[in-house]
Amino acid sequence: MPRRGPHLTELFSLDGKVAMVTGGAQNLGLDMAEALAEAGASLVITSRQLEKAESTAADMQSYLEAEILPLGLDVTDEEAVQKAFQQVSERFGRLDVLVCNAGGAKLTGKGVNTDTMEPEDWEYVMRVNLRGTFLCCRAALPVMKAQGSGSIIIVASMSGMIGRDRCVYEGSPEMVPNMTAYSCAKSGLIGFMRDLAAENGKYGIRANCISPGGFERGQPEEFIRRYNKQSILGRMGKDGTDLKGAAAYLASDAAAFVTGHNLVVDGGFTAW
Numbered sequence: 001m002p003r004r005g006p007h008l009t010e011l012f013s014l015d016g017k018v019a020m021v022t023g024g025a026q027n028l029g030l031d032m033a034e035a036l037a038e039a040g041a042s043l044v045i046t047s048r049q050l051e052k053a054e055s056t057a058a059d060m061q062s063y064l065e066a067e068i069l070p071l072g073l074d075v076t077d078e079e080a081v082q083k084a085f086q087q088v089s090e091r092f093g094r095l096d097v098l099v100c101n102a103g104g105a106k107l108t109g110k111g112v113n114t115d116t117m118e119p120e121d122w123e124y125v126m127r128v129n130l131r132g133t134f135l136c137c138r139a140a141l142p143v144m145k146a147q148g149s150g151s152i153i154i155v156a157s158m159s160g161m162i163g164r165d166r167c168v169y170e171g172s173p174e175m176v177p178n179m180t181a182y183s184c185a186k187s188g189l190i191g192f193m194r195d196l197a198a199e200n201g202k203y204g205i206r207a208n209c210i211s212p213g214g215f216e217r218g219q220p221e222e223f224i225r226r227y228n229k230q231s232i233l234g235r236m237g238k239d240g241t242d243l244k245g246a247a248a249y250l251a252s253d254a255a256a257f258v259t260g261h262n263l264v265v266d267g268g269f270t271a272w
């Protein structure tokens with residue numbers, strides 16, 4: 001009997017594709033960028049600091065064969081976003097995968113709780129996570145519509161799905177607890193993704209989220225112990241390993257029938 005469809009390795013291949021990862025110069029962004037390049041894609045990585053993007057690209061180029069374009073980009077700056085996507089179009093002539101990973105938070109005021117947070121800190125979280133993702137998607141869509149295909153992956157968080165038990169921070173005073181502003185922004189990204197998928201499916205464009213749990217990066221031992229007790233797998237995520245498969249899957253034709261989905265990668269933290 002003849003094979004009914006492409007070989008699995010073909011479905012996961014990104015050969016000939018172009019992928020852009022915002023905030024792709026460190027941590028989870030770097031892991032996802034590496035995964036897409038290993039799957040065969042040409043790569044664009046951005047960072048607020050061009051030098052950081054260039055340094056990361058040079059490091060990656062030492063062990064990857066992919067073509068890598070580093071860009072400096074503040075995703076909240078409309079003009080800078082338009083310029084960056086124009087550079088991508090001029091360099092590659094297409095964009096197949098956009099990973100909206102750039103985000104974050106900052107604190108300039110008295111505290112992280114809702115009753116002590118400064119409005120400007122709340123607004124910063126909304127701006128970098130929500131506005132930044134909107135601007136990047138807005139810039140990518142015309143390119144993807146013109147080619148009749150595309151995969152948009154938005155990095156949300158398990159914090160956008162559940163209220164976080166603050167007991168994990170007890171005994172770790174140096175840790176900054178989860179902020180309601182962050183949860184609000186990440187929840188908003190999940191809602192944005194679902195309607196983005198509904199709006200653009202007719203153009204062959206898929207939109208999905210990845211919602212990671214916590215990843216271990218030298219946090220206090222007490223925090224890690226308390227966190228692990230709340231995870232089904234009994235551990236935090238591992239950089240360099242645990243997010244790569246999710247990104248490669250959603251970017252590829254292996255997920256050609258998957259859109260409007262929030263893929264949770266949290267070791268079971270939210271499934272109890």
